[in-house]
Amino acid sequence: MSKQRLKSRRQFLQGTALSSVFLGFSLPVKAQSSLTELQQILPESMLKPGANFSNYGQPSIYEKDIIRWISANPNVPGNGVSWTPLEELQGTITPNGLHYERHHNGVPDINPSTHEIMIDGLVDTPLTFSIDALKRYPQTTKICFIECGGNSNAGWRSSPIQSAAGYVHGLVSNAEWTGVPLKLLLNECGVQPRAKWAIAEAADGAALNVSVPIEKLMNYAILALYQNGERLRPENGYPVRLLLPGWEGIVNVKWLRQLTLVEEPAMTRDETAQYTDLLPSGKARQFSFPMQAKSLITSPSVGMTLPDNPGIYQVTGLAWSGNGKISKVDVSADGGKTWVEAELQAPILDKAFTRFSLPWQWQGQYAVLQSRATDETGYQQPTREALITERGDNSFFHYNAIVSWEVNEDGQISHIYL
Structure with missing residues (x-):
């Protein structure tokens, strides 16, 4: 860098020439010369006024491709899903808009x-509670994931799907939820000894309703009013949703309008015809509420390409368990023949995303990347073969097998089964 350019940069850092521009003073010839030099070395964005204030912040226009991918029923557009782009995010908290x-x-x-x-x-005593009334109760905050019972169900297919990691496994998100512990309201109503279940009903057009054990409601449930510090978004249950940390998404009822306490489950459509799995024995797997330990390498992952220059790359991803904290994540680069324990990034929270990472040296060799989570109960994420042996090939829900990313010699990454 020339001495003159160094001098101009020093003037900018000291706030001399540039401050005169902002204050609108007339400049002497020497200062005008310095300003011309600054204009030659400073980015254009620093030489003109920026945008005005906004009432609500939005992502940069340069991040417009980081969006939820929608998969809706063409005949009933309001029936479907949108996926969190897990491969595009870092940290553990999912933005409300994603x-x-x-x-x-x-x-x-x-x-x-x-x-x-x-x-x-x-x-x-049957009671009704307005939203304003709920806001007057003591509130609690819980960081936890919510995962659809159908997340990752493409893994049951006979052939691996070649979609971005988030568009196969992204029916799961992690947020900070704040609301009223449900037990406060239940105690106020007076739960009768015969009550073992509650029928939770939503105020949506489907009048969705599911059965939930009273024990879970009394000990863990929250009537969530806030998500990541702001009021719930409409698509996530505004003005209030039922939060059952660690349990499948269907029972975390959005737009909650009623809880009816009963002796037995109602056997509604969404706990009989849906959200059940036929096992090899011929019996149906029902009320399988907790989401078992699971992990996913988000980078590098399918659809990505490693650059031509081999070197050290950061393998990173997410792990979570509905049964508690993640205690360990192992990573393999040879399809599970050998494993290395990854670093878990703090904080490691109960029933929440835990980010893991591990440096990996790639020298252009063929590799198969995998991650394997273990939670604090000792449960270890199964291989796909072990999961299918246990559950059969008629399942649709609660797929949590180890995911395999194949890296070829050109750095192309694809999804494979082992």
Whole structure:
């Protein structure tokens, strides 16, 4: 760099020539010369006024491709999903605008000033609660994931699907949820001894309703009003949703309107015809609420290409378990023949995303990348072969097998089964 350019940069750092421009003073000849030199070395963005304030922040226009990918029923557009682009994100918290969606009949437009939650059935005193009333109760905060029971179900197919990691495994997101512990309201209503289940019903066009054990509601449930510090988004349950950390997404009922306490489950459509799996024995796997330990390498992953220059690359991804904290994640570059323990990034939270990472030296060789999570109960993420042996080939839900990314000598990455 020339001495003159160094001098100009020093002037900028000291705030001399540039401050005069901002303050609108007339410049002497020498200062004008310095300004001309600054214009030659400074980025254009620093030489003109920036954008105005905004009432609500939006992502940069240069990040417009980082979006949820929508997969909806063409005949019923309100029935479908949108996927979180896990491969495009870092850290563990999913932005509200990228949290995955699953809707059975679209997103309802609910006025919070008229919406109420009723608790009835086997209670001493049936009560209704407005949103304003809920806001006056003590609130608690929980960082946790919510995962659709159908997440990753493409893994049951006979051939591996070649889509971006988030568009196969992205029906899971992790957020900070804040709301009222449900037990406060249940205690106020007076739960009768005969009550073992509750029927939770949504205020959407599908009137979705599912059965939930009272024990879970009394010990872990939250009526969530806030997500990542702001009021829930409509697609995530505004004005209030039921939060059951670690359990499949269908029971985390959005747009909650009623809880009816009963002795037995209602055997609704979404716990009989749906969200059950036929096992090899001929019996159906039902009320399989907890999401088992799972992990996914998000980078490098399918669809990505390693650059031509071999070297050290950071293998990173996410692990989570509905049974508690992640205790370990192992990574393999040879299809599971050998494993190396990855570093877990803090904080490691209960029923929440944990990010793992490991430096990997790639010298242009063929490789198969895998990750394997173990949670604090000792449960270890199974291979695909082990999962199918246990569950058969008629399953659709709760797929949590190890995922394999094949890296060829040209650095192209694809999804394979082992």
